[in-house]
Amino acid sequence: MFTPPTTCPNPACKHHRAPAPDWYAKKGYYRTKFDRQPVPRYRCKACGRYFGSHTGTATYRQHKPKANALIAKLLCSGVTMRRTAEIVGVSRRTLAKKFQWLAVRARAAHAEYLKRAAYPTSYVQFDEMETYERSKLLPLSIALAVRPKTGYVMGVKVAEMNCHGRPARASVQRYGRRQDTRGAAALAVFREVAMIAKPGLTVATDKKAAYKNLIKDALPDAAHAVHPSRKGPASSRDPLFHLNHICAKLRSDLSRLSRRTWSATKKAACLQDHLDLYVAFNNNYAIA
Secondary structure (H helix, E strand, O other): OOOOOOOOOOOOOOOOOOOOOOOEEEEEEEEOOOOOOEEEEEEEOOOOOEEEOOOOOOOOOOOOHHHHHHHHHHHOOOOOHHHHHHHHOOOHHHHHHHHHHHHHHHHHHHHHHHHOOOOOEEEEEEEEEEEEEOEEEEEEEEEEEEEOOOOEEEEEEEEEOOOOOOOHHHHHHHHOOOOOOHHHHHHHHHHHHHOOEEEEEEEEEOOOOHHHHHHHHHOOOOEEEEOOOOOOOOOOOOOOHHHHHHHHHHHHHOHHHOOOOOOOEOOHHHHHHHHHHHHHHHOOOOOO
16 A cells, blocks of 8 residues: 655655645556556655655655565575576676665664663673675774674674785785774774663673774773684684674675685775675564
8 A cells, every 4th residue: 555755855845844634636646667557657846846745755766676685685694696686586786786676775774772782781792703805815803792692793894904914925915004993893883882872881802902902992991801712613602603603604694704715805895885784684673
């Protein structure tokens, strides 16, 4: 069932902010290109502007708005971008545009959650995981904070880092030294955690020394619990089990983060968009 907008879409119209009773008149209908469904048209009696039931909605001017929810689920279920486009029946260019549109809405939904969280948290777990863009000579770091009680992701940021270990020399020779932004990414995540933190918040991390000062800067009143890193399969005895579980889900559910994958990230910004979309999927935000 279609209903007209509650206000006139014309910003210069007097009914744009305060519509009066019977401020519009019905004027036929038009058919959408994607499913040929009839959509009612209306006319504002004050300014004479014509508009439809979709005017002013989040999916206004989209040709296949019903595909948004399916695209979001597939991209957060281990399906690659190219295969998602084939399954949904859209071009890769259309999929890329819808992917960016979904990521913007996911970020807005998460910002709204942080602003209006009904239940502040008193305990979070934080760590970083590594991946790469284009080549293993261009590593990336993902700063991640998780609320163990609900499994919600409180913040996630992508950062550049220098290559380390055996390939470090080849990385510098081919691409030069990169700016290490891991500290800024971790600080940004801690500041998001601060928005929903209870007094006496505890932040659990591994033994990386840099976390102490970062937590002190963003969360001066928080307690810092340090746990040794555990290798091997995760278990309930692992003090950072919930965080490691989310990291394992990311490796499984985002095709670009899988081990030995040919669908690796081409741009760090696209990885950030994909992670933001997964946060909305994991935290059950309605974005599509």
